[in-house]
Amino acid sequence: MTTTLVTGGAGYIGSHVVVALLQAGHEVVVVDNLVNGSEVAVERAGELGGGSPIFEQVDLTDRPALRSVFADHTIDAVVHLAGLKAVGESVAQPVRYYRANVIGGINLVEAMADFGVWRLVFSSSATVYGDPRFLPMTEDHPLGAVNPYGRTKLMQEEVFTDVAASDERWRVALLRYFNPVGAHASGRLGEDPSGAPNNLMPFVMQVALGRRDQLVVFGDDYDTPDGTCIRDYVHVVDLADGHVSAIEALERFPGCRAWNLGTGAGHSVLEVVHQAGAASGREIPLSVGPRRPGDAVASVASVERARVELHWEASRDLGAMCADHWRWQTQNPDGYPPPSPSGD
Ligand code: WQD
Numbered sequence: 001m002t003t004t005l006v007t008g009g010a011g012y013i014g015s016h017v018v019v020a021l022l023q024a025g026h027e028v029v030v031v032d033n034l035v036n037g038s039e040v041a042v043e044r045a046g047e048l049g050g051g052s053p054i055f056e057q058v059d060l061t062d063r064p065a066l067r068s069v070f071a072d073h074t075i076d077a078v079v080h081l082a083g084l085k086a087v088g089e090s091v092a093q094p095v096r097y098y099r100a101n102v103i104g105g106i107n108l109v110e111a112m113a114d115f116g117v118w119r120l121v122f123s124s125s126a127t128v129y130g131d132p133r134f135l136p137m138t139e140d141h142p143l144g145a146v147n148p149y150g151r152t153k154l155m156q157e158e159v160f161t162d163v164a165a166s167d168e169r170w171r172v173a174l175l176r177y178f179n180p181v182g183a184h185a186s187g188r189l190g191e192d193p194s195g196a197p198n199n200l201m202p203f204v205m206q207v208a209l210g211r212r213d214q215l216v217v218f219g220d221d222y223d224t225p226d227g228t229c230i231r232d233y234v235h236v237v238d239l240a241d242g243h244v245s246a247i248e249a250l251e252r253f254p255g256c257r258a259w260n261l262g263t264g265a266g267h268s269v270l271e272v273v274h275q276a277g278a279a280s281g282r283e284i285p286l287s288v289g290p291r292r293p294g295d296a297v298a299s300v301a302s303v304e305r306a307r308v309e310l311h312w313e314a315s316r317d318l319g320a321m322c323a324d325h326w327r328w329q330t331q332n333p334d335g336y337p338p339p340s341p342s343g344d
Pocket of ligand 1 (some may be wrong): 071125127134198199200201203219231269292295312
C-alpha cells in the first residue's frame with residue numbers, strides 16, 4: 001500500500017488528485033494551509049475516491065509542523081501542489097510568493113530527505129516557458145518565466161533538479177500544467193476562487209450564473225483566426241490522472257524529468273465562451289477590452305513525451321470541460337460551504 005502526501009490537497013487541482021490517488025489504491029495524507037483550499041473539498045474527495053484521506057492543516061513555511069507530518073505518517077511519495085498561484089498578485093506581492101512557494105518547496109524536500117522519502121511529483125506550470133518561441137511547446141522549449149509567480153515555479157524546478165542530482169535515490173517528476181479547467185463529473189468538486197476569478201473559465205461560468213455582469217475579453221486583435229488568444233485547456237480530472245501515471249513512471253525514470261500535461265489542442269477565448277454558452281444554455285454577455293500585459297498570443301503543449309513515457313493522454317474535450325465546470329458551478333453557486341463542526 002502506497003501512502004502519498006498531497007500538499008495543497010484541499011485546493012482545486014489537489015482535491016481532484018486526491019480522488020485519483022484514492023481510486024488508484026493509495027492511502028492519502030493531505031497537507032494544506034487552507035489559504036486557497038477547503039477542508040470540505042478533502043472530505044468530498046474522500047467520498048468520491050472511496051477512501052479516508054487524513055487532513056493536516058499545515059503551512060509549508062512552518063518547518064516544525066511540516067516535519068511532524070513526516071514523523072507521524074509513513075510517507076512513500078509526495079505530490080506537491082501547495083502554493084500561491086495568481087500571476088497579478090505575485091507582481092504586487094513578490095516576497096510573499098517567494099516565501100510561500102520557494103521556501104515552502106525547499107522545506108518540503110529537506111523534510112523528505114530527512115525522513116527517507118525520495119519520490120516527488122511537482123505541480124509545475126507552462127508558465128516556466130515564458131513567451132512561446134515555437135508551438136506546440138516541447139519540454140525542451142527554452143525556459144524563462146516572465147512574472148514572479150512563474151519564477152517561483154521555475155526556481156522550484158531548478159531546486160528539485162539540483163537536489164535530484166545530489167543523491168541518486170531521488171526520483172522527481174516536474175509536471176508542467178497548461179490550462180486546467182473543468183470539474184469532477186459529480187459536481188461536488190470544482191474551482192472555488194476567492195474574490196474575482198483571474199482565469200477565463202471560472203469568470204465565464206460566473207457570468208453564465210449571473211454572479212458577474214459580463215466578460216471582458218482581453219483583446220481581439222491578436223494574429224489568430226478570431227483575434228483572441230489561444231490556450232491549451234485540459235480537464236482537471238485528466239490532469240489528476242496524469243499524477244497517478246507520473247508516480248508510477250518514477251519507477252522507470254530515476255533523477256528528475258519534466259512532462260507537459262495538456263491536450264495538444266488550442267482553443268481561443270471566443271471558442272471557450274461559445275462552448276460555455278452551449279453547456280450552460282445561457283447568454284454570456286461580453287465586451288472587448290485592452291490586451292492584458294504578459295499574455296501570449298498562443299500556448300499549446302506538445303504531449304508526445306507524456307503519451308509515450310507516462311502512458312497518459314487527455315481524453316476529455318472542451319465541451320466536457322465546460323459541461324463539468326457548469327455542473328459544479330450550478331450545484332455550488334457560492335463555492336464550498338464552511339466545514340460543519342461535526343465534519344459532515
Ligand atoms: C486565458 C485567456 C486571457 C480572463 C494563467 C497562468 C498560468 C496558470 C493558468 C497557474 C487569456 C483571457 C482571461 C478574462 C480574458 N495558472 N481572459 N478575460 O493566462 O493562460 O494562464 O492561468 O498555474 O500560470 O498564467 O489563463 O485563464 O488567465 O487566461 O479575455 O477575464 O483568457 O487574456 O488569453 P493564462 P487565463
